[in-house]
Amino acid sequence: MRKRIFHSMLLLAVVTILTGAILSGAVAHAVLTERVHAEVRSEARIISRLLPEGGTQELFAEAGRANPATRLTLIAPDGTVLFDSVADPATMENHADRPEVQLAMQVGTGAETRNSGTLGSRTYYYAMKLENGQILRMAAASDSIWNIFFRQAGGLLAAMLPVLAFAAWLAQRQTRGIIAPLLTLDLEHPKENDVYEELSPLLLRMDRQREEIGRQIETLDKKQQEFTAITENMREGLAVLDGNLQVLSLNRSAAALFGVSADEVRGRYFLTLNRSEPLARALTRAAAEGKVGSAGLTMAGRSYQLVATPVRPERGRVEGVVLLALDVTEQKQAEALRREFTANVSHELKTPLTSISGYAEMIENGIAKQVDVVPFAARIHSEATRMIQLVEDLLELSKLDEREELPNNRSVSLLEVANRVAVRLGELADRRGITIEVTGSDKTVQGDPTLLEELAANLCENGIKYNREGGRVTIALSGDDAAPCLQVSDTGVGIPKEHQARVFERFYRVDKSRSKETGGTGLGLSIAKHIAQLHRAALSLTSEVGRGTTITVQFPTEQKQCPGEDGES
Amino acid sequence: MRNRFDEQLESLNNSLIRMGALCESAIANATKALLEGDRTLAGRAIEADSEIDQAEREVESLCLKLLLQQQPVARDLRQISSALKMITDMERIGDQASDISEMVMSVELDPAAHAIHIGDMARATIGMVTDSIDAYVRRDLALARRVIEADDVVDNLFLTVKSELLAGLKINPAEGEAPLDLLMIAKYYERIGDHATNIAEWVEFSITGVHKGELLG
Numbered sequence: 001m002r003k004r005i006f007h008s009m010l011l012l013a014v015v016t017i018l019t020g021a022i023l024s025g026a027v028a029h030a031v032l033t034e035r036v037h038a039e040v041r042s043e044a045r046i047i048s049r050l051l052p053e054g055g056t057q058e059l060f061a062e063a064g065r066a067n068p069a070t071r072l073t074l075i076a077p078d079g080t081v082l083f084d085s086v087a088d089p090a091t092m093e094n095h096a097d098r099p100e101v102q103l104a105m106q107v108g109t110g111a112e113t114r115n116s117g118t119l120g121s122r123t124y125y126y127a128m129k130l131e132n133g134q135i136l137r138m139a140a141a142s143d144s145i146w147n148i149f150f151r152q153a154g155g156l157l158a159a160m161l162p163v164l165a166f167a168a169w170l171a172q173r174q175t176r177g178i179i180a181p182l183l184t185l186d187l188e189h190p191k192e193n194d195v196y197e198e199l200s201p202l203l204l205r206m207d208r209q210r211e212e213i214g215r216q217i218e219t220l221d222k223k224q225q226e227f228t229a230i231t232e233n234m235r236e237g238l239a240v241l242d243g244n245l246q247v248l249s250l251n252r253s254a255a256a257l258f259g260v261s262a263d264e265v266r267g268r269y270f271l272t273l274n275r276s277e278p279l280a281r282a283l284t285r286a287a288a289e290g291k292v293g294s295a296g297l298t299m300a301g302r303s304y305q306l307v308a309t310p311v312r313p314e315r316g317r318v319e320g321v322v323l324l325a326l327d328v329t330e331q332k333q334a335e336a337l338r339r340e341f342t343a344n345v346s347h348e349l350k351t352p353l354t355s356i357s358g359y360a361e362m363i364e365n366g367i368a369k370q371v372d373v374v375p376f377a378a379r380i381h382s383e384a385t386r387m388i389q390l391v392e393d394l395l396e397l398s399k400l401d402e403r404e405e406l407p408n409n410r411s412v413s414l415l416e417v418a419n420r421v422a423v424r425l426g427e428l429a430d431r432r433g434i435t436i437e438v439t440g441s442d443k444t445v446q447g448d449p450t451l452l453e454e455l456a457a458n459l460c461e462n463g464i465k466y467n468r469e470g471g472r473v474t475i476a477l478s479g480d481d482a483a484p485c486l487q488v489s490d491t492g493v494g495i496p497k498e499h500q501a502r503v504f505e506r507f508y509r510v511d512k513s514r515s516k517e518t519g520g521t522g523l524g525l526s527i528a529k530h531i532a533q534l535h536r537a538a539l540s541l542t543s544e545v546g547r548g549t550t551i552t553v554q555f556p557t558e559q560k561q562c563p564g565e566d567g568e569s
Numbered sequence: 570m571r572n573r574f575d576e577q578l579e580s581l582n583n584s585l586i587r588m589g590a591l592c593e594s595a596i597a598n599a600t601k602a603l604l605e606g607d608r609t610l611a612g613r614a615i616e617a618d619s620e621i622d623q624a625e626r627e628v629e630s631l632c633l634k635l636l637l638q639q640q641p642v643a644r645d646l647r648q649i650s651s652a653l654k655m656i657t658d659m660e661r662i663g664d665q666a667s668d669i670s671e672m673v674m675s676v677e678l679d680p681a682a683h684a685i686h687i688g689d690m691a692r693a694t695i696g697m698v699t700d701s702i703d704a705y706v707r708r709d710l711a712l713a714r715r716v717i718e719a720d721d722v723v724d725n726l727f728l729t730v731k732s733e734l735l736a737g738l739k740i741n742p743a744e745g746e747a748p749l750d751l752l753m754i755a756k757y758y759e760r761i762g763d764h765a766t767n768i769a770e771w772v773e774f775s776i777t778g779v780h781k782g783e784l785l786g
Contacts (some may be wrong), residue, residue, distance in 0.1 A: 269582065
């Protein structure tokens with residue numbers, strides 16, 4: 001900028017100086033020429049006056065010497081040069097054809113300006129007809145306008161130098177004057193600057209742009225915050241990688257999953273976080289082939305399903321990979337439970353069917369003796385009964401599974417339930433020499449009487465089956481009316497600690513060899529648990545091997561009985 | 570803006586980690602095949618061998634390209650030259666995992682394998698391989714030194730397995746092929762342990778410039 005200002009200033013100065021020089025030169029030239037001409041003319045007149053008739057060569061010579069600047073020529077009327085103050089007249093050609101001479105012959109005087117041989121000077125000729133018919137011609141050289149310029153050139157150059165320096169200094173000053181306010185502009189508040197008015201449109205535009213940018217940043221910030229809020233708070237791990245599988249960002253879950261801090265690993269190759277083979281394969285597949293890859297991964301006892309999706313705008317090359325880690329531990333466990341359940345059901349159904357088919361085959365083939373037929377039939381019957389019981393239990397369970405609300409919800413007296421169970425199971429207990437007693441005062445709960453009886457019966461049946469000879473099963477009602485509690489305790493074999501957590505699972509048996517002998521289906525406690533859940537009651541178990549087992553059904557307090565609450569046991 | 574050299578170095582690093590991961594999974598599959606008699610896993614370990622060879626060639630050419638075109642010095646040179654050495658060991662680990670798998674495929678070994686300490690040996694070896702690659706990934710000098718020390722554990726386990734097999738042969742000389750195969754497999758594990766130690770030593774070199782207590786370069 002400074003250079004340009006300097007240049008234009010210099011140009012201005014040079015143009016001004018040159019124009020001045022040309023004008024003054026022209027004027028000086030005009031004045032000078034005019035004066036030379038006037039001198040020549042007056043000199044010619046003086047000489048003509050002084051010249052005596054006929055004139056003498058000496059006089060001319062005298063006059064020529066007196067003023068060497070003027071050339072004096074005397075020409076005869078026929079044009080022959082009679083005298084010349086510079087050259088020898090004998091060598092000179094006839095001058096009759098010279099325009100000034102011709103003019104003088106015709107009108108008395110004549111003038112003519114001709115360029116002489118050398119450039120830069122012009123010669124003025126003035127001719128005058130003398131009384132004797134001879135022509136007197138005077139000539140004087142005057143500087144041409146160029147000559148005047150050349151003479152000025154030195155001075156002009158000398159004048160240029162200070163002008164140059166001055167222009168440079170001025171340019172610098174001006175530039176600083178223009179730039180200084182720009183440098184000190186407060187760009188945050190463009191409108192509040194106090195600067196020369198030419199800057200105002202710029203500042204206004206800056207202000208508008210600043211506002212625009214501010215708005216855009218705000219929008220972006222908001223979007224970023226929304227995105228961060230979503231990714232940071234989601235339970236799934238999310239990792240964004242670039243095309244070379246270098247980490248761009250990790251959300252909180254992903255950082256926790258891979259045991260790193262999100263800031264620390266930014267820009268690191270993802271396989272340095274975890275290089276398990278299926279994951280590496282899924283990621284390379286996504287990055288190199290642009291296809292979705294997925295992998296299972298087990299970390300810290302939990303199972304994860306990882307999905308690597310390529311980020312690929314417009315079918316171009318893959319620009320990044322998004323990795324999503326889903327915790328599938330529960331699904332896996334549920335799946336395992338389902339598989340186990342199916343296996344158990346088929347096994348439980350197969351066992352009685354095998355013996356039924358075996359006995360029936362023996363009877364069919366006549367292998368069985370006549371006396372054995374009846375006991376065999378009895379075995380077939382008992383196995384079939386067992387199967388029916390099993391199927392009934394399964395149906396009951398699946399019904400309970402589907403049910404979310406009690407089919408018949410009303411006030412039920414726990415004492416009534418306990419007494420009915422004691423009567424129902426009295427025969428079974430008697431057979432094993434076990435006494436059932438009911439203790440405690442009556443409590444009322446909200447629920448389905450049939451299901452509650454089923455619950456108590458299932459608990460009691462277990463108490464009877466896994467008891468010793470002459471043992472006792474106690475159904476105790478305790479707690480206050482607000483939080484009633486039903487407890488079934490026995491004096492039986494007890495459940496070892498390691499099995500206690502699992503006895504409520506379907507088909508789970510502490511002692512697998514005893515199942516046949518006691519005749520249970522392995523579903524009793526599971527059904528009891530479901531019924532308790534439907535009543536939002538908590539089922540808990542304490543047991544000591546060889547001393548007996550106590551199972552407590554803690555009904556919820558009335559206040560707590562809000563809908564939707566899950567009475568997990 | 571990173572320059573091309575840094576990019577190539579990074580890519581070398583990544584390829585090496587990827588190759589390490591392949592070795593880890595190959596030996597893990599071979600071991601699982603041995604202890605659980607799962608032949609599909611053994612097949613996978615054998616397949617992985619050619620993939621590892623391929624990875625070795627890639628890393629090798631990348632190393633040579635870097636050495637020739639960039640003429641690295643000091644730390645970069647150490648990293649590249651140690652990479653060049655490490656891939657040889659990794660490739661050998663892949664070979665041995667494949668050899669173990671081939672034996673598992675031909676003979677039923679898993680009942681006999683459970684009777685001796687070969688499972689412990691396998692686990693110790695896998696641990697060494699994982700640690701040596703971890704040491705490379707994290708530039709963890711302490712971990713690399715632990716791997717070097719752990720080699721003695723594997724060597725001792727090899728002696729244990731050997732004497733167990735010998736005792737078994739004395740009781741039942743007609744047992745046949747299985748003890749011999751198991752001995753060879755144990756030897757393979759012992760070799761894998763040695764290769765893991767080598768990797769750890771090269772990791773140490775790339776960090777400190779000292780290889781087996783000797784200042785190189």
